[in-house]
Amino acid sequence: EVQLVESGGGLVQPGGSLRLSCAASGFTFGSFEMSWVRQAPGKGPEWVSGINSGGGSTYYADSVKGRFTISRDNAKNTLYLQMNSLKAEDTAVYYCAARPARTTIYDYWGQGTQVTVSS
Numbered sequence: 509e510v511q512l513v514e515s516g517g518g519l520v521q522p523g524g525s526l527r528l529s530c531a532a533s534g535f536t537f538g539s540f541e542m543s544w545v546r547q548a549p550g551k552g553p554e555w556v557s558g559i560n561s562g563g564g565s566t567y568y569a570d571s572v573k574g575r576f577t578i579s580r581d582n583a584k585n586t587l588y589l590q591m592n593s594l595k596a597e598d599t600a601v602y603y604c605a606a607r608p609a610r611t612t613i614y615d616y617w618g619q620g621t622q623v624t625v626s627s
Contacts, residue, residue, distance in 0.1 A: 510534035510616050512604050517621030524594050524625070530587040530604030530618055538562075538582040541607050543614070544589050546600035546623075556602070557589060561609045572598075594625045 516528040528544070543558040557578040558567040566578050577590040587604050601622050605614040 512606065512616055512618035514602065514604055514618045514621040517602060517623045519624045519626065520594055521627050522595060522625055525590070525592045526594065526623060528589040528591065528602055528604075528621060528623075530589075532585045532587065532604075532606065532616075535606070535616065537585040537606075539609060540615075541609055541611075542578075542580060542587045543605045543607075544578065544587075544602055545605055546598075546602045547620075548597075548600040551600075553603075554600070559587070591623070594623075596625050599623060599625050 511533045513531045514528060516526060520526055539561055541558060541560050544556040545553050546556050547553045556569050556572055557576055559578045559580055563580045568576060575593045579588045601620040603620045604618045606616040607614045
């Protein structure tokens with residue numbers, strides 16, 4: 509059974525930091541490109557960041573560039589998102605998603621973890 513399980517969300521003050529994790533199982537994690545996608549209340553999904561299967565290439569939305577860092581540990585089948593200098597507009601449910609390398613459709617999604625940035 510394929511599973512993507514996010515953790516690490518919570519309530520943080522503006523300017524604070526959180527580290528999200530996504531534990532993968534049931535598929536060959538190291539062969540998949542991974543992304544973080546978020547959805548704020550009343551808004552559509554927003555792609556946040558992506559990383560290639562080997563971890564050597566990373567990509568960011570302009571809204572998070574310089575503040576967020578995506579990484580992965582293929583030995584642990586885990587994806588991470590380090591989020592610094594958080595803003596109220598980063599409040600959303602964050603999902604990790606997996607797609608085979610060099611494809612455009614995400615095969616697997618996690619259940620999401622809530623991040624709330626508020627004073």
